[in-house]
Amino acid sequence: GESVGLHLPTLSVQEGDNSIINCAYSNSASDYFIWYKQESGKGPQFIIDIRSNMDKRQGQRVTVLLNKTVKHLSLQIAATQPGDSAVYFCSLYSGGSNYKLTFGKGTLLTVNP
Amino acid sequence: NAGVMQNPRHLVRRRGQEARLRCSPMKGHSHVYWYRQLPEEGLKFMVYLQKENIIDESGMPKERFSAEFPKEGPSILRIQQVVRGDSAAYFCASSPASSGGSGNTIYFGEGSWLTVV
Numbered sequence: 001g002e003s004v005g006l007h008l009p010t011l012s013v014q015e016g017d018n019s020i021i022n023c024a025y026s027n028s029a030s031d032y033f034i035w036y037k038q039e040s041g042k043g044p045q046f047i048i049d050i051r052s053n054m055d056k057r058q059g060q061r062v063t064v065l066l067n068k069t070v071k072h073l074s075l076q077i078a079a080t081q082p083g084d085s086a087v088y089f090c091s092l093y094s095g096g097s098n099y100k101l102t103f104g105k106g107t108l109l110t111v112n113p
Numbered sequence: 114n115a116g117v118m119q120n121p122r123h124l125v126r127r128r129g130q131e132a133r134l135r136c137s138p139m140k141g142h143s144h145v146y147w148y149r150q151l152p153e154e155g156l157k158f159m160v161y162l163q164k165e166n167i168i169d170e171s172g173m174p175k176e177r178f179s180a181e182f183p184k185e186g187p188s189i190l191r192i193q194q195v196v197r198g199d200s201a202a203y204f205c206a207s208s209p210a211s212s213g214g215s216g217n218t219i220y221f222g223e224g225s226w227l228t229v230v
Contacts, residue, residue: 041175041223041224042223042224043117043204043221043222043223043224044156044204044205044221046219046220089155090154091155091156094158097169099144099146099161099163099169099208099219100158100169100171100172101148101156101158101219102158103155103156103157104155105153105154105155106153106154106155
């Protein structure tokens with residue numbers, strides 16, 4: 001089955017710096033990826049997604065990069081703010097479904113003022 | 114617009130008791146999903162339901178766990194004879210249809226935190 005891993009469990013940055021959170025996946029057939037943000041005591045919140053026919057997608061202050069060759073994706077947050085402090089999960093649809101999400105373990109991002 | 118509503122937010126049960134977690138999907142959503150999150154872990158898929166139908170329960174433990182989504186009322190995740198290992202956060206999500214590959218149509222609730230003592 002699919003597995004999703006993260007390179008670092010924690011990341012600490014200064015306010016205003018850019019943040020990069022990395023994620024690796026194992027199933028080369030995966031074709032849709034989603035990043036979620038989870039604040040303490042809350043449910044996951046959709047940030048940005050990307051399909052396998054793309055290698056980059058930008059949102060507001062966030063960019064997702066997908067490297068299918070090495071099965072790696074990253075989330076870049078520009079000008080990180082204290083409100084960005086949360087756990088970030090990469091996820092993908094698993095089992096050939098378009099509804100069953102497999103989540104990584106998460107990276108805790110701490111933004112220092 | 115109300116989001117996905119889960120209750121209770123926090124539940125404490127003694128070993129051997131039953132836990133019932135409720136989820137009301139967003140208005141207009143007919144598809145419900147339950148996920149479990151153990152401490153410091155990512156969410157794990159449990160079950161996918163539509164009204165009166167279980168579509169995929171491949172992530173549900175074989176015993177003690179059941180889920181339903183009746184024609185009227187919220188979806189219920191039921192855990193019988195709880196054990197300490199059931200302590201986790203249980204998240205419900207809903208979508209207007211099978212999400213069709215669009216993650217931004219899946220909305221998660223705030224979760225129900227179950228503690229078994």
